[in-house]
Amino acid sequence: MHLHFRGRKCIIEGHRCMSMAQIRLAYGKNLLELQYDDSYFDVLGDEKIEKPLSDIEVNQKFDNPIQSPPPEDLVNPDGKVLIVVPDATRRSASDQVVNLLVRRLIAAGVEPHKMGIIFATGIHRSVTEEEKKNLLTPFIAQRIKTFNHSAYDLMKIAGFQSKRFADFGLTKTGIRIELNRLLLDFDHVFLIGSITFHYFAGFTGGRKLICPGLASAETILQTHKLSFDCAEKDRRRGVGAGILRGNLVHETFVEIAEKVKPSFSINTIVNRTGAALEIFCGHWLISHEEACDYYLKRYVVNIEERRDFVIVSCGGFPLDLNMIQAHKALEAASYACNDGGTIVLLAECDDGLGKSDFLKWFEAANSDELADNLCENYEVNGQTAWSLLKKTERFKVKIMTELEDEICRKMRMEKIKSLDGIIPPKTKGYIMPYGAKFLVKI
Incomplete structure (x- = not known):
């Protein structure tokens, strides 16, 4: 499994005991460890351990x-x-x-x-x-x-x-x-x-x-x-x-x-x-x-509220093979995040963007202009680009990826190098280890 809880520890902060938990999130073919306060964060979509069919x-x-x-x-x-x-x-x-x-x-x-x-x-x-x-x-x-x-x-x-x-x-x-x-x-x-x-x-x-x-x-x-x-x-x-x-x-x-x-x-x-x-x-x-x-x-997750901070993994390889595939995890996270909130996307993108001319769509000033361009000259991946840009307008999107910094900036995302210190203190949020495998409903 990608998801491993390895115990908790209590850190005294003022008069409150922070309950710290750890989780491993898939990134390509690797696992990244994240420590978080489980009194503020909930995990959405925990994959159960089930025996595969013989x-x-x-x-x-x-x-x-x-x-x-x-x-x-x-x-x-x-x-x-x-x-x-x-x-x-x-x-x-x-x-x-x-x-x-x-x-x-x-x-x-x-x-x-x-x-x-x-x-x-x-x-x-x-x-x-x-x-x-x-x-x-x-x-x-x-x-x-x-x-x-x-x-x-x-x-x-x-x-x-x-x-x-x-x-x-x-x-x-x-x-x-x-x-x-x-x-x-x-x-x-x-x-x-x-x-x-x-x-x-x-x-x-x-x-x-x-x-x-x-x-x-x-x-x-x-x-x-x-x-x-x-x-x-x-x-x-x-x-x-x-x-x-x-x-x-x-x-x-x-x-x-x-x-x-x-x-x-x-x-x-x-x-x-x-x-x-x-x-x-x-x-x-x-x-x-x-x-x-x-x-x-089996794979719908019901929540009572959207929150200001969501960390989402695509679920690792091959689901984060390229940006066009990884977008599906960003789509899933958008259902759990408040407008104006932050989404942290883990997407290695070892195979790049998925289409050599994908970046051309981001020459548009905003998603409305991109939509106009799309309707004048429709392309399949242009619709994905529009959907991605729409989300970067609604949310602050940070991405941990192997894509170049300039490519991330062009797509209106901020590239980060690690998950260390990524979670602001006293912020409520969600962690989604399996991206688009689960559908979030409120």
Whole structure:
């Protein structure tokens, strides 16, 4: 666990005994120690120690799927199976789950050369060879052919017919659905993803493996644009963390995934190390909805008041791999902090900002100007930049990070070198060790 209480000590201050506690917070692949007064600070979202699912227990889930036959009963020996998995920015227990799934399919007569695994990168960078081994195990990475999705097609950019994407028609809102053509080369599509909160799609996993995971850059752009209301210069009403019903972004993702008709979906809930604590598998949509319901009941933290000081860790690697990913923890902390208060964000960002041109958005004088720029020339990460700038206007944001000082200043954040003395005396606040894994409600 990231969270370790190692006893308390009492320090006499006047006539009051300060009850000092210690906690370890994840920063990249390391842990940072913080001492705090637990009569002023509360910890939000303590991850319980739970035993991960064994291989036997995972196979039992496969034996009893939700409104679906077991995976091996869906295929025939002549069928071709494409397994869709997240990239390196997500932990989904894919190493365990894919290994067991592939073995079952082979036992059912599906030959390894008729299987493929594609990384649903969306507009993220490609998965490296080392990351493939970590995500799949070296055995699977060597035995099953893997593909890196790319959201860009030079032929299409040059004005020619796309060779990378297939046209699946239009959504109800008129968005052109362009998805990786590999989806047409296989008889069955299996989805594997993890469930956590997403700040405008409601939850991760499920339908997001198809869009944005395997969509073209243009389809990703247009679907993400649904999250923003240009007239209000704000996030569209009805979209947000933990919300599916009435969420236009989620509903559009579902509509697009329906075009593919995935054969099976495996939705994992993982601990901080990426091991599976629970699995909901079966019908691609129903199993995802049940997983989201389960997650919502277990990972909401109710508070009675917002406070002036919040310290938040993203939860370590890979959740703080880059700034675009780390923003999700800042979003989570914003629900617990008073306007004008201070948020301290721990985000190593070993992979930088996450997009080379991300900083250009911060040339805007304020979030309203950035919103105008965004609506004139929408880009997916521009919406993230707007959301980040909006928070640095509402709160004083201090960040412990490997990003350069000037980059932090440009994003209107103050870079700090350590947590020593970071908490002002007699200030009430919260500590959030797991960032966006929990949803704070008041």
